[in-house]
Amino acid sequence: MKLRLIAALSGTLAMLSTVAAAADVDFAGKTVRIVQNYGAGGSTDLFARTIAPFIQKYLPGEPTVVVEPKPGAAGIQAGIYMHNSSKPDGMEICLCNSMPVRWVTVNDFEFDLRDLAIAGSHPVNxxxxxxxxxxxxxxxxxxxxxxxxxxxxxxxxxxxxxxxxxxxxxxxxxxxxxxxxxxxxxxxxxxxxxxxxxxxxxxxxxxxxxxxxxxxxxxxxxxxxxxxxxxxxxxxxxxxxxxxxxxxxxxxxxxxxxxxxxxxxxxxxAAAAQMIYLLAPGTPQEYVDAWQDAIAKAVVDPDYVKAVVGMEATVRPFTGEEGTRKMLDALYEGFKSPDVEAILRQLAPVYFK
Incomplete structure (x- = not known):
């Protein structure tokens, strides 16, 4: 566990040195939401509720952070909500698990996953x-x-x-x-x-x-x-x-x-960016940076690490906006190539219905 923990945290610590402090953002006295895309009591919900107090600690003004399950459409409904209904004010973020593959491969969406503001991601084994x-x-x-x-x-x-x-x-x-x-x-x-x-x-x-x-x-x-x-x-x-x-x-x-x-x-x-943090399209960059900075600090907080290790779980490293967008670009390129898509249509036609 110690070696794995050191490896997991080293990448996040390196990223912290490049994350600029979010200027002119103050959530003091406000309530912000972490929307997660599966039902209450599941593993995604557990992860969101474990990290939420530590994100709260590092968001400017230390607002109240609540977690809200928004299941539906095999996890995709929360992403649709963030694109179509969420306001670009930085007051809510979606912790969406298993989102990238479904979004990239399903062809009937009117928008690209990369249209949303992205604060970062975690890998999931x-x-x-x-x-x-x-x-x-x-x-x-x-x-x-x-x-x-x-x-x-x-x-x-x-x-x-x-x-x-x-x-x-x-x-x-x-x-x-x-x-x-x-x-x-x-x-x-x-x-x-x-x-x-x-x-x-x-x-x-x-x-x-x-x-x-x-x-x-x-x-x-x-x-x-x-x-x-x-x-x-x-x-x-x-x-x-x-x-x-x-x-x-x-x-x-x-x-x-x-x-x-x-x-x-x-x-x-896709597993490298399986848990992805999404905000509404058009969210000002300073709010994206504030969330990115808070999450990056949360995952290396000693009390968070202690809580995760106490559950015999893995401390997942955090990749920021730039790295996550690069991974999404690679996914779109990989899944959308004609020879690969032809095999996907054969083996997993459900993505194209």
Missing amino acids: TVVLIRDEMNVSKPTDLASTPKPLLFSATSPASENASRFVVFADIFGAKVNIIGGYQLAGNMVQSVTQGETTVTSLNSDYYAVQSTAIAEAGTVKPFGQVGVPNGDGFDPEPEIDAPTFDSMVREYAPEVLGTPKYKLFSAFNQ
Whole structure:
């Protein structure tokens, strides 16, 4: 944990030296909102409520910060709200989880995700769990499981489920996504009880639930996205599973450089900006800077670090506006290339309905 914590915080500390103090912004005596895009009680809600008091501490004037769940449309509704209804006054920000892939790939939006003001983002590692009875110890086993690969997810358009669909297809396996599970706990229950055979959790929630999952004795971690390191992904050592990219490189090196691998890589890269902070279009830059500065300071606050480590969760580094926009530009370029989009249409047609 110590090495991972140092690595996570070093990038954020470096960014702090480049974040200018927001001038002429004062929230004193006001109430500001952090809108999060899933239901109350889930992992996104937990993250938002954990970091909110520390963002409050560092926003100019130390306003009251409240967290408001705004679920709907597989997490996209909150982004639509921020674009269409939120005022550009800096009084509310959306902590949107799993937003980038859905927004970039779905074609029927009237606006680009990059049209919104962006204060920064956090990477999110994802762990895939699979039932022991599936007899899967390596990716080449996926094509010959005794039962169908049924992936429990919040939605058929789940980013994590779609990533696994592409991964499994590389090894000749078909995955059926079973959407409609409201919370991570519901997905864990579905796979531990055999209603489904595969699911995914972010690494924070997995850390909290790992003991209970082990005691259930029916599922095991199969793979993880890992933590972005600039050139690829490092596995979180506390999770006894390899990264998906390392499995592809070891067991299917022939796909490297192909459009299918580019699609798989785009899903992985999306994890680097999976939790993104959005403000209304036209929000003055000084308000964007104020939020960016407050979040950057919050994630390195010793009391915040203590709270997160106390939950056996990961202290996620923070990437500011400039770095996040670069990642979004790369995502748009990756997903929108014709050869990659053709494969996405084949494997995940739900994004185009």
